[in-house]
Amino acid sequence: MEESFRFVQSLDSLISNHNPIFNLAGSYLRLPFVEDKEMAIKLCCFPKDPLEDVETWSESVDKVLGCKAGQIAFREFLKSEYSEENILFWLACEEYKKIKTVPEMISSANRIYSEFVQTEAPRQINIDCGTRENITKNISQPTLTSFDTAQKLIYSLMARDCYPRFLKSDIYQGLLRRTDSR
Structure with missing residues (x-):
């Protein structure tokens, strides 16, 4: 959970006008789809690129729940649905x-x-x-x-109920587009 994430130095240096840039394992990644600063911070704190497995999330809810980045994205989606x-x-x-x-x-x-x-x-x-x-x-x-x-x-x-809607959500589709454009 949250304590397991390595948080980076300063919030201000990470977030800029809803278009944050993060250094992930030595490479920079733009996350224009992330409007929630908390989610953006969480996604930035992985030793490898957290979006590496995004495409596999559509295989099953287990793939989403078995991955820290998937849990974060799914949680943000559920938060938007008040669940x-x-x-x-x-x-x-x-x-x-x-x-x-x-x-x-x-x-x-x-x-x-x-x-x-x-x-x-x-x-x-x-x-x-x-x-x-x-x-x-x-x-x-x-x-x-x-x-x-x-x-x-x-x-x-x-x-x-929730997982099929998650796959159609802006959150997941934005992550998918991000991985496709790399």
């Missing part, structure tokens, strides 16, 4: 599954629950009441699989 909570929840679940200690699992499970699952959560995900109730019932004794059912539902929603 950013879906990818944030999915990513939180992926990190949750890597937890090694019980205290960390309890803490992380409670954070995920309060942020995404509980009724009226700030970023409440759209899951059925049975799944929500099951998580609520078991949150006091979480396991590494506590959110699996909800994560699968959200993944399915993104794959079936």
Whole structure:
């Protein structure tokens, strides 16, 4: 997530009139399609060209989610559709599954629950009441699989509903045009 990105020195030196130029692994890249400064900063912080895999993203939602740059672009798209909570929840679940200690699992499970699952959560995900109730019932004794059912539902929603729109979006089409023009 954000802490894993190497941020470059100064925001001012990177951004100029919605037409930022970034130094990516020694080469400069113009990103005229990026209007969101935060997304532009995130895309600039990869050791290799983040747009190298853009064409493969149209193969499946897994290709998008399996790539940091894809996650960023998809997140920006979901943010524009007011459904950013879906990818944030999915990513939180992926990190949750890597937890090694019980205290960390309890803490992380409670954070995920309060942020995404509980009724009226700030970023409440759209899951059925049975799944929500099951998580609520078991949150006091979480396991590494506590959110699996909800994560699968959200993944399915993104794959079936959001992903096809993402492929048609200005964000993805702009990235595709950028790679085609190189």
